[in-house]
Amino acid sequence: MSEPLLAIDNLRTEFHSDDGSVAAVQHLSLALAPGETLGIVGESGCGKSVTALSIMRLLPRNAGITQGRICIDGRDLSTLTEAEMRKVRGNEIGMIFQEPMTSLNPVLTIGRQLAEATMLHRGWSRREADKRALEMLNLVRIPDAERRLKEYPHQLSGGMRQRVMIAIALSCEPRVLIADEPTTALDVTIQAQILSLISELQRKLGTAVLLITHDLGVVAQTCSRVIVMYAGRKVEEATTVDLFANPLHPYTRGLLGSVPHLSNGTVPMDARLTEIPGIVPAPGQIVQGCAFASRCTLATDRCRAEEPPLVEHTPGHFAACWAVAA
Amino acid sequence: MYAYVGRRVLGTLPVILVIALVIFLILHLSGGDPAAIIAGDHATDEDIKAIRDKLGLDRPLAEQFLTWLWNVVQGDFGISIFNRVPVGTLILQRVEPTLMLTLTVIVFSIILALPMGIAAAWYAGTWIDRALMALAVLSFSLPVFVIGYGLVYAFSLQVPILPVQGYRSLADGIGPFARHMVLPTISLGLVYTALLARMTRSSFLEVLSQDYIRSARAKGMASFQLITIHALKNASVPIVTTIGSGIAVLIGGVVVTESVFAIPGIGRLTVDALLRSDFPVIQGVILVFSFFYVILNLAIDLLYTVLDPRIRY
Amino acid sequence: MVDIAALQPRVAAGRLGKLRRFAWRNPVMVFALLLFAAMILVSAFAPLITSFDPVQIDPGNRLKSPSWEHLFGTDAFGRDVFTRTLYGGRVSLAVGAAVAILTTVIGLTIGMLSGYLRAIDPMVMRVMDGIMAIPGVLLAIAIMSVTKASIGTVIFAITVAEVPRMVRVVRSAVLTIREQPYIDAAIATGTRLHRLLLKHIMPNALAPVIVQATFVFASAVIIEAYLSFLGAGTPPEIPSWGNIMAEGRSLALLAIWVILFPGLFLGLMVLATNLLGDSLRDVLDPRMRGRK
Ligand SMILES: Nc1ncnc2c1ncn2[C@@H]1O[C@H](COP(=O)(O)OP(=O)(O)O)[C@@H](O)[C@H]1O
Ligand SMILES: [Mg+2]
Numbered sequence: 001m002s003e004p005l006l007a008i009d010n011l012r013t014e015f016h017s018d019d020g021s022v023a024a025v026q027h028l029s030l031a032l033a034p035g036e037t038l039g040i041v042g043e044s045g046c047g048k049s050v051t052a053l054s055i056m057r058l059l060p061r062n063a064g065i066t067q068g069r070i071c072i073d074g075r076d077l078s079t080l081t082e083a084e085m086r087k088v089r090g091n092e093i094g095m096i097f098q099e100p101m102t103s104l105n106p107v108l109t110i111g112r113q114l115a116e117a118t119m120l121h122r123g124w125s126r127r128e129a130d131k132r133a134l135e136m137l138n139l140v141r142i143p144d145a146e147r148r149l150k151e152y153p154h155q156l157s158g159g160m161r162q163r164v165m166i167a168i169a170l171s172c173e174p175r176v177l178i179a180d181e182p183t184t185a186l187d188v189t190i191q192a193q194i195l196s197l198i199s200e201l202q203r204k205l206g207t208a209v210l211l212i213t214h215d216l217g218v219v220a221q222t223c224s225r226v227i228v229m230y231a232g233r234k235v236e237e238a239t240t241v242d243l244f245a246n247p248l249h250p251y252t253r254g255l256l257g258s259v260p261h262l263s264n265g266t267v268p269m270d271a272r273l274t275e276i277p278g279i280v281p282a283p284g285q286i287v288q289g290c291a292f293a294s295r296c297t298l299a300t301d302r303c304r305a306e307e308p309p310l311v312e313h314t315p316g317h318f319a320a321c322w323a324v325a326a
Numbered sequence: 327m328y329a330y331v332g333r334r335v336l337g338t339l340p341v342i343l344v345i346a347l348v349i350f351l352i353l354h355l356s357g358g359d360p361a362a363i364i365a366g367d368h369a370t371d372e373d374i375k376a377i378r379d380k381l382g383l384d385r386p387l388a389e390q391f392l393t394w395l396w397n398v399v400q401g402d403f404g405i406s407i408f409n410r411v412p413v414g415t416l417i418l419q420r421v422e423p424t425l426m427l428t429l430t431v432i433v434f435s436i437i438l439a440l441p442m443g444i445a446a447a448w449y450a451g452t453w454i455d456r457a458l459m460a461l462a463v464l465s466f467s468l469p470v471f472v473i474g475y476g477l478v479y480a481f482s483l484q485v486p487i488l489p490v491q492g493y494r495s496l497a498d499g500i501g502p503f504a505r506h507m508v509l510p511t512i513s514l515g516l517v518y519t520a521l522l523a524r525m526t527r528s529s530f531l532e533v534l535s536q537d538y539i540r541s542a543r544a545k546g547m548a549s550f551q552l553i554t555i556h557a558l559k560n561a562s563v564p565i566v567t568t569i570g571s572g573i574a575v576l577i578g579g580v581v582v583t584e585s586v587f588a589i590p591g592i593g594r595l596t597v598d599a600l601l602r603s604d605f606p607v608i609q610g611v612i613l614v615f616s617f618f619y620v621i622l623n624l625a626i627d628l629l630y631t632v633l634d635p636r637i638r639y
Numbered sequence: 640m641v642d643i644a645a646l647q648p649r650v651a652a653g654r655l656g657k658l659r660r661f662a663w664r665n666p667v668m669v670f671a672l673l674l675f676a677a678m679i680l681v682s683a684f685a686p687l688i689t690s691f692d693p694v695q696i697d698p699g700n701r702l703k704s705p706s707w708e709h710l711f712g713t714d715a716f717g718r719d720v721f722t723r724t725l726y727g728g729r730v731s732l733a734v735g736a737a738v739a740i741l742t743t744v745i746g747l748t749i750g751m752l753s754g755y756l757r758a759i760d761p762m763v764m765r766v767m768d769g770i771m772a773i774p775g776v777l778l779a780i781a782i783m784s785v786t787k788a789s790i791g792t793v794i795f796a797i798t799v800a801e802v803p804r805m806v807r808v809v810r811s812a813v814l815t816i817r818e819q820p821y822i823d824a825a826i827a828t829g830t831r832l833h834r835l836l837l838k839h840i841m842p843n844a845l846a847p848v849i850v851q852a853t854f855v856f857a858s859a860v861i862i863e864a865y866l867s868f869l870g871a872g873t874p875p876e877i878p879s880w881g882n883i884m885a886e887g888r889s890l891a892l893l894a895i896w897v898i899l900f901p902g903l904f905l906g907l908m909v910l911a912t913n914l915l916g917d918s919l920r921d922v923l924d925p926r927m928r929g930r931k
Contacts, residue, residue, distance in 0.1 A: 058543055090546035102537040107559045107634055117545050152635040168545065344769020349781065356785035363785055463917065467910035469861050471868055471884065472902035479895045578776030582865055600784055600871045608784050616773045
């Protein structure tokens with residue numbers, strides 16, 4: 001495998017409040033190779049966005065990285081000054097967010113918001129930046145781009161806005177694109193269009209993509225490798241093909257709707273995430289052993305007592321589960 | 327666009343009508359004889375009768391109102407009891423100092439309040455925020471004349487560097503004008519500044535938590551650009567609204583400030599008229615101030631369409 | 640069996656503990672309440688605190704600067720400014736309280752009717768907008784200029800200026816509340832209008848009304864002082880803060896203490912009220928935090 005472009009090593013991110021600190025992400029490691037698409041899946045609240053914001057160093061004020069390293073090209077981001085970090089954002093790492101409806105500034109024109117990135121990072125004049133903005137809008141296939149540049153976000157549909165967000169994120173040709181649930185807020189047909197657009201641009205520009213989603217279907221369509229997160233931890237990692245063919249962790253199997261049921265062997269294929277019985281332990285709730293144990297049909301006393309380590313079962317396929325390890 | 331402006335202008339008409347009606351009714355429902363009040367204490371019976379005839383005081387109230395309103399529309403606010411000069415003329419003579427004071431205060435307050443409010447929002451929850459907002463509540467609570475006399479005591483008496491009172495027109499040179507303006511501006515401006523700073527803070531606090539601010543950061547924007555380009559325009563609508571509605575507080579303060587610092591403006595005219603029971607002048611002044619307030623807020627309404635593209639005509 | 644006597648003190652301690660925790664989390668409110676209480680106490684017990692008379696002239700003692708005997712000095716008639724300032728608080732408190740109560744009662748009545756009865760709403764709101772467009776101090780001045788100066792007319796004049804804002808607060812609360820399902824339920828069960836307004840709508844509109852009443856109090860105290868200071872408020876023989884300062888105006892250069900001390904008390908009273916209003920709003924309605 002080639003040298004990773006983005007590497008996270010044993011990340012722990014905590015939220016602080018009057019009642020103490022709570023880890024939203026812990027013991028998380030990952031590596032993203034140049035040009036690769038890595039998916040992160042997990043239920044809402046499992047720490048996906050916090051991971052993304054940790055990379056960008058855009059965490060809310062009450063949160064902070066308390067452990068681990070995040071490196072891009074071997075450069076530890078935590079050692080950068082805020083000014084140096086700003087040169088990374090938008091320039092080396094681009095990011096798009098879940099909510100296209102609110103992610104664009106309502107009082108600035110599309111053109112202005114597009115131009116900002118290149119003016120900022122490349123020192124271009126507004127004229128040059130505008131030319132680039134037009135190019136980018138064409139690239140993300142927005143019809144009538146010239147006119148759209150002068151329009152305001154409220155004049156665009158949700159799908160259009162997400163295209164604009166992608167155009168903004170890619171306009172400085174960053175080597176990494178973080179897409180945090182880029183299609184969750186969109187209609188199904190628009191979802192597919194946006195995903196294929198991301199894949200296409202990724203091939204065209206050679207950008208590495210960290211695609212965050214709660215939808216395994218999205219992963220199947222776009223990613224070469226997947227990390228499954230549960231309650232702030234990585235519970236499984238594999239190539240997409242491997243994961244779908246041979247899911248190891250009971251949680252992953254639950255996500256795939258094929259977790260063995262003790263009574264009749266299997267649950268129906270259309271079982272959803274939320275149909276895994278039980279609830280995710282609240283962050284901060286002290287969990288002995290495996291965080292998934294309370295929902296797991298295979299849980300043993302050992303699962304409830306000791307946290308399972310992440311073990312490589314077949315080459316490149318990791319899982320953290322006592323039942324699989326045995 | 328024109329239709330929008332037209333609609334807005336028409337929308338203020340009922341408000342103006344109510345203002346006129348209220349001011350009219352104050353005199354007529356007070357219980358006293360309106361003609362006697364307008365004529366003043368030293369009037370003869372003939373004077374009173376002449377006024378009664380001119381205003382048609384024997385007619386029904388509605389007709390009187392229309393007569394009076396018609397006069398006002400034509401610029402006839404009546405005659406001052408004290409010096410027999412038309413009220414309109416008196417007010418015109420006094421406009422300059424009041425206008426200058428008001429403008430200076432607005433500029434002073436905006437320049438001070440915006441950075442204050444933005445800093446407080448940016449550092450929300452820290453001691454910077456608390457100190458700034460404590461300062462704002464304090465300025466908001468100290469009445470204009472208390473600040474005024476405090477400043478006079480400090481900067482005119484203890485350290486005599488500024489004039490105690492008086493006004494110099496800009497025509498006399500910028501130096502004397504400015505020196506006479508400093509203390510009145512601060513006295514009157516602090517309340518308004520506090521009002522604006524508080525609104526700026528809450529407005530920015532709201533804007534800074536929005537998704538598009540995070541997107542702008544993800545683009546690599548620095549704090550200063552974030553505030554000036556991305557946040558300011560978004561936060562401006564409530565701030566501008568407060569600039570407009572705060573003028574009401576400001577006008578009340580003008581009356582007191584002009585009387586503390588002996589500035590010969592409309593406020594001073596009001597107080598003099600009050601002490602002389604010169605009701606026509608008081609009536610005229612209130613009408614003028616209220617119209618000024620309504621028209622200013624109308625202008626601000628129209629400004630919204632520039633500030634926020636989502637507000638459609 | 641449970642020993643009730645043994646439980647009693649613990650319940651009390653629990654309540655006290657809750658109160659203490661609340662106070663600890665709202666230091667501003669505690670400070671404001673203490674300051675406000677101090678203001679009430681010193682004006683109420685003025686005769687016990689000072690032995691001077693607030694109105695008796697003492698020509699031998701004119702314009703004495705502050706000293707141990709005359710903490711705030713004496714005025715042009717030889718009267719003790721400290722004494723007059725303490726008594727002056729009574730006028731401000733009375734006017735503030737009276738205006739706040741009147742405004743609340745009138746504002747609640749008009750606001751609830753206007754918010755509930757669609758037929759009269761546009762008309763009422765136009766009138767309120769019109770009154771609000773007249774700067775409050777000027778409106779009060781105009782009313783004072785056609786009536787005999789008395790504390791009653793001062794209260795009336797300020798109330799007229801303050802009512803529209805209260806009406807707006809009440810009305811917008813009612814408009815929100817009337818969309819709630821429990822109001823529909825009350826209507827469906829045949830509740831009569833006055834009962835509906837008093838039993839269902841009013842209690843739910845109370846939080847913003849209390850907050851607004853606090854600001855009305857502060858505003859009334861300031862406007863009363865303005866009016867008196869300008870010579871159109873409380874009759875000059877009554878020692879209100881505005882009157883004391885008005886008398887000190889001509890002597891501002893000679894005896895600044897006549898103006899500064901009552902001014903300081905005035906500022907403290909308004910500060911206490913504003914802080915109380917701010918902290919009440921934060922507690923009662925966190926969404927309104929920071930608005931004015
Ligand atoms: N602003 C916040 N304050 C406190 N806790 C937060 C905040 N944002 C997120 N968290 C915590 O971090 C966990 C992970 O959140 P997030 O990364 O947003 O989940 P998701 O996987 O849906 O993106 C949440 O379960 C929540 O407990
Ligand atoms: Mg998320």
